Amino acid sequence: MDLILFYLRKLFTILKNEVLVLPSRVVAVLFFLILLLLPVFTKDAYLLRIFTLTSIFAILAASWDLLSGFTGQMNFGHALFFGVGAYGAALLNKYAGIPPWGTIPLGALGAVVAGLIIGIPCLRLRGTYLALTTLAFPIILMGIVFALPDLTGGELGISGIARLAGSRVASYYIAVVTMLGLCSIMWKITDSNTGIIFHAIREDELAVRSAGINTTRYKLLAFCLSGFFAGVSGGLYAHFMRIAGPSTLEVSMSFQVVIWAVFGGIVTIYGPVGAVFILYPLLELLRFWQEYRTLMFAGVVLLILLYMPDGLFPWLRDKIEKECPRCKIRNVAMRHTCRVCTAPLD
Amino acid sequence: MGFVLNIIVSGLISGSVYALLAIGFSLIFGVARIVNIAHTAFYMVAAYCIYFVTHKMGFHPMWGMVAAIVMVTLLGIICYNIFINPIREHEGAVLIATIALAMALQEIMVLKFTGTYLSVPSLVKGYLLILGVKVFYQQLLTFCLALLVMAVLWVLLMRTKLGLAIRSTAQDKEVANLMGINEARVAMITMGISVGLAAFTGAVVVPLTILQPHMWMHPLIMIMAVVVLGGLGSLKGSFLGAYILGFAEALVVFLAPMGAFLKGSVALSIMILVLLIRPEGLFGVSFEEER
Numbered sequence: 001m002d003l004i005l006f007y008l009r010k011l012f013t014i015l016k017n018e019v020l021v022l023p024s025r026v027v028a029v030l031f032f033l034i035l036l037l038l039p040v041f042t043k044d045a046y047l048l049r050i051f052t053l054t055s056i057f058a059i060l061a062a063s064w065d066l067l068s069g070f071t072g073q074m075n076f077g078h079a080l081f082f083g084v085g086a087y088g089a090a091l092l093n094k095y096a097g098i099p100p101w102g103t104i105p106l107g108a109l110g111a112v113v114a115g116l117i118i119g120i121p122c123l124r125l126r127g128t129y130l131a132l133t134t135l136a137f138p139i140i141l142m143g144i145v146f147a148l149p150d151l152t153g154g155e156l157g158i159s160g161i162a163r164l165a166g167s168r169v170a171s172y173y174i175a176v177v178t179m180l181g182l183c184s185i186m187w188k189i190t191d192s193n194t195g196i197i198f199h200a201i202r203e204d205e206l207a208v209r210s211a212g213i214n215t216t217r218y219k220l221l222a223f224c225l226s227g228f229f230a231g232v233s234g235g236l237y238a239h240f241m242r243i244a245g246p247s248t249l250e251v252s253m254s255f256q257v258v259i260w261a262v263f264g265g266i267v268t269i270y271g272p273v274g275a276v277f278i279l280y281p282l283l284e285l286l287r288f289w290q291e292y293r294t295l296m297f298a299g300v301v302l303l304i305l306l307y308m309p310d311g312l313f314p315w316l317r318d319k320i321e322k323e324c325p326r327c328k329i330r331n332v333a334m335r336h337t338c339r340v341c342t343a344p345l346d
Numbered sequence: 347m348g349f350v351l352n353i354i355v356s357g358l359i360s361g362s363v364y365a366l367l368a369i370g371f372s373l374i375f376g377v378a379r380i381v382n383i384a385h386t387a388f389y390m391v392a393a394y395c396i397y398f399v400t401h402k403m404g405f406h407p408m409w410g411m412v413a414a415i416v417m418v419t420l421l422g423i424i425c426y427n428i429f430i431n432p433i434r435e436h437e438g439a440v441l442i443a444t445i446a447l448a449m450a451l452q453e454i455m456v457l458k459f460t461g462t463y464l465s466v467p468s469l470v471k472g473y474l475l476i477l478g479v480k481v482f483y484q485q486l487l488t489f490c491l492a493l494l495v496m497a498v499l500w501v502l503l504m505r506t507k508l509g510l511a512i513r514s515t516a517q518d519k520e521v522a523n524l525m526g527i528n529e530a531r532v533a534m535i536t537m538g539i540s541v542g543l544a545a546f547t548g549a550v551v552v553p554l555t556i557l558q559p560h561m562w563m564h565p566l567i568m569i570m571a572v573v574v575l576g577g578l579g580s581l582k583g584s585f586l587g588a589y590i591l592g593f594a595e596a597l598v599v600f601l602a603p604m605g606a607f608l609k610g611s612v613a614l615s616i617m618i619l620v621l622l623i624r625p626e627g628l629f630g631v632s633f634e635e636e637r
Contacts, residue, residue, distance in 0.1 A: 121618060121621065121622050124621075124622075124625040125621065125625055128375070128381055128578060129574055129578060129621075129625070129626075129627075131381070132381075132570040132571075132573065132574045133574055133617070133618065133621060135567065135570055136567070136570075136571060136614035136617060136618060137614075139567055139610050139611065139614055140610075140611040140614050140615060142610075142611075143607055143608045143609075143610055143611025143612075144608075144611065146607035146608075147607050147608055147611075251563055251566075251567065255383075255445050255449075258441065258442060258445065259442055259445060259446065262438045262439060262441070262442045263442070266438060291456070291457055292453075292457070294449055294452075294453045295449075295450055295453035295454065295457070297449070298446040298447070298449040298450035298453065299446075299450065301442060301443075301446040302429055302443060302446045302447065302450070305429075305433060305439045305442060305443050305446075306429065306432055306433065309433045309435075309436035309439040310436065310439075
């Protein structure tokens with residue numbers, strides 16, 4: 001009993017001293033709570049469906065950020081991982097009869113292999129060369145998919161695969177919990193030693209190499225990790241939509257991921273996730289003007305970029321928080337002195 | 347014998363189209379370091395512009411071509427000044443801006459002309475019979491005009507003061523600026539030339555293809571492959587790479603079963619194979635690592 005009280009008190013202290021002092025952390029906690037409690041308030045099938053898909057794509061956008069934002073390996077063919085995950089899960093489910101909880105991780109492993117295969121030739125390239133080369137891989141795979149219609153269903157894709165879960169609410173929880181879990185893991189990875197090395201590779205690869213770190217191995221690791229998370233999202237998508245079609249490999253899919261990530265702000269993980277949660281429902285909201293939907297989407301992206309080229313969320317965060325010049329700890333913008341070292345904030 | 351000629355004709359045509367597009371793409375990348383995803387979207391807009399002038403307004407296709415080139419070049423410069431120039435320091439943002447621009451142009455075309463397949467009459471009618479293979483005059487015209495424009499561009503770049511300014515900006519922006527070249531203006535003019543080339547390509551090739559709002563996707567992928575294959579920023583590389591991939595595509599379409607599906611894959615696989623052997627492309631200079 002005392003132990004429980006102790007932990008409760010500790011939780012309360014952390015909440016008071018670490019979470020409630022920063023608006024961005026409050027928003028993050030609220031985001032978790034709202035997503036987890038949403039089905040309690042509404043059982044609207046349409047709303048749940050939108051948020052399930054949004055969560056699936058949030059994993060995808062965050063995984064792009066892990067590879068291209070943090071490691072700086074501009075990947076324009078992220079749809080490859082998504083497509084391999086989706087097709088892998090669908091094929092395993094249809095021909096081997098494995099249920100979704102088995103096919104999704106296996107499909108993600110397929111995406112890891114894909115990451116290795118494209119990582120090895122691409123490690124010699126950097127910058128724009130890399131971006132333009134990676135664009136080619138999903139298109140090559142799409143050609144193969146079209147050329148083998150017996151196995152992959154060609155243009156129609158593989159349909160009739162197992163449902164993610166029995167009910168809408170269950171699928172919603174699977175997608176949302178997976179999203180929250182994986183994104184937290186990604187955020188943790190970027191905060192770990194490995195993540196710091198990823199970040200350093202982006203800033204100055206030569207300096208990292210001269211520090212005795214095998215950058216090739218770390219870049220390959222980034223490709224594999226990113227491939228795994230994107231593959232999970234592809235598998236979830238295939239089982240949720242119950243179809244794995246060539247649309248998962250399209251160029252527009254790759255571009256979409258880049259738009260989400262850059263719109264939200266790269267090198268943050270939370271930026272791309274937040275961007276998907278704004279842009280994807282927005283696209284659904286605009287369905288009342290069906291013809292103007294994509295045009296308005298493009299217009300919103302263009303306008304936001306003109307005023308905040310670093311992305312939406314870093315811009316917002318800089319508006320409501322400032323960094324202490326002495327101890328580098330973040331404070332609410334309203335404070336005049338730092339909350340830890342009491343140094344005056346300018 | 348017949349299909350060899352078919353392969354040659356189709357390879358030369360698609361090679362020239364890719365060469366024209368890739369040179370424009372390469373030019374603006376070299377000068378301003380902008381990866382212009384919307385490049386082929388301008389090509390599509392030019393094609394629709396011709397359709398509009400000839401079908402809706404009833405003028406001769408010749409006027410359609412002129413109008414398309416002028417209007418689209420202006421459109422390109424306006425878009426550059428509004429959307430790209432203010433955010434040029436942020437590489438990622440420029441990339442997204444051009445993607446969004448391409449999407450916006452595509453959607454405007456869908457709204458204006460619907461998504462149905464359209465076609466445009468050719469500038470010159472009739473065909474030539476060589477070894478039992480029909481070679482349309484329009485194909486010959488496209489090929490000759492493409493070569494002519496590339497020659498004009500070469501003279502412009504190598505023999506004029508503007509060309510010198512463009513080349514020196516591409517080599518080193520800071521030094522060019524110090525030598526009194528207005529870098530921002532050169533970038534804008536290069537954007538104009540680049541979009542103008544795309545518009546011209548759209549204008550000459552439109553009678554040979556079908557018009558639809560998604561027609562910019564395939565050429566975009568191909569010119570990206572061409573540019574990587576030839577070496578970024580190298581015009582000679584883009585020229586050669588375009589013909590290599592053009593012929594590869596034609597060969598696959600005519601010889602392999604399911605060729606139409608595989609043509610993109612094979613061309614892109616060639617690009618990756620070349621990159622494995624020469625990471626900087628055929629004629630690329632490996633850029634000094636920027637720190």
